[in-house]
Amino acid sequence: MIDLSFIYQALGRLIPCPCMEARFMQQALLGLLLLAPMAATMGVHVVNHRMAFFSDAVSHTAFTGVAIGLILGLNPDWTMVVFALVFGLGIMVVQRRSSLSVDTVIGVFFSAGIAFGLAVVSRDRSAAVEAQTFLYGDILTLDDPELTMLLLLFVFLFVFMWFGYNRLLYIGLHPALAQTHRVRVRLYQYVYAALLALVVIFSVRTVGMLLVTAMLVVPAAAARNFARSAGRMFWWANLIGVSSAVAGLLISAQNWANTATGATVILVACLWFVVSALVAWRRTRRQ
């Protein structure tokens, strides 16, 4: 296991705020600094590929993964991740092979996943308590193994994005055109679906399943209003995602606020969106 304490200390010094002296706050900040750029970057493609429903479906199956863990006597944190991965790839396999629309395929998977989770929860009361944790999320309980996993995911995702960002944009605009022009559409679609499922399931721990889609979509949607090119949209989405995450964490820790961190992060991102909409409106009026 990687020793992350030097990063925690650095983060504690970086933000000289009394609330950042606690280790769990430093861990939460690290978690958000890893998750927010991943969510923002994936969000650009979620908007381009019109896959918001996909992320919603994956997030809602979090407690199904937990339920499977409880049934099989395995660590629910891991079964949740594995189930999300299988679920996300399953949607992509069926979507590619079926003539059904994307929404319909996701809807069927979504319903089956939720129904299974609810069936298990209705039998086992302890699972019901666990499910509630996933509804609202709790970034303050992230531990070292989870942060190490996030760090590895972060590295893999940005290495993939370095080589695949342009290809994914191409596929989002017209998959057949991209394939004819020698882009390996199938490979990129599967890797993207797997990474999106992983980012979503880790985000569930942060903001809860009800707000995961917002974490992906809101920074990208605000970036779309600010940016004038696809390159700048990436930077805007990351700026908005990271600043919302840091501000949301700090605000939620103040005594006068005392709010859920995940919800506060999303509220700050929504504020960004309002500003971006005003900027876009003003720009349109000038034109």
Added chain:
Amino acid sequence: MSHEPAVEFDQLTVRLEGMTVLDRVTAMVPRHGCTAIVGPNGAGKTTLLLALLGQIPFTGQVRFSGGRPGRAVRMGYVPQRLSFDRGMPITVIEFLVMGLQNLPLWMGLSKNCRRRAQHHLQSVHGEDLANRHLGALSGGEMQRILLALALQQEPELLVLDEAAAGVDFQGEQLFCELLESLRQERRFTQLMVSHDLAMVMAHASHVICLKGRVTGEGCPHQVMNSDVLASTFGPHMGVVDRRSLMSVAEEKKCECARNHNR
């Protein structure tokens, strides 16, 4: 135009959801020529292109010839339309560069890729569109940008799916002339789906008439007679005289020449 085939469809059959869309289609596309696929709605024109592009399953064979040994034929594709979020902030130059450049767009555009993209823009008379937003382009401009994107592949076979649909008469004419000059200059084989029979008479060197199966194939001036038109489009088209189509085609050419002179 060579008489050697660039593409051969051999007994190609496509069944989609239990329905036979294409039934044992056997036809060829001559190398370096301009081949048009014509037929009524639902005749399977786009399906034939999708089978050629490997986008749908089929039985039978599609044979390519003329590519360099040991390497697949390079294809460029101009789709009928690009359905995307028109508010997405992507510029024309980024759209062209994203297929050329490995470096992600957020790290900027490399000089070499930018130069290549601008060269292809120039070849479709679109150099002034480089910094425009993709979503702000008119139908005719978008069509030229999609053509530039296809040309970047340095295609041996250029496939166009009703690329001129939704463009006005003059825009369509200019697009066809641009294609013709590019084809002569770069020596690619052109295969296009079209609804405009006069345009086919004016520009195509080979035609495949389709109505689920091949109803006629060959030189447009010989193939597009009353019988073939009737069996392809129905009895009402059988009364259209080939000469009237040719005269419309001639008129189109003259109109375009006048516009150029202006």
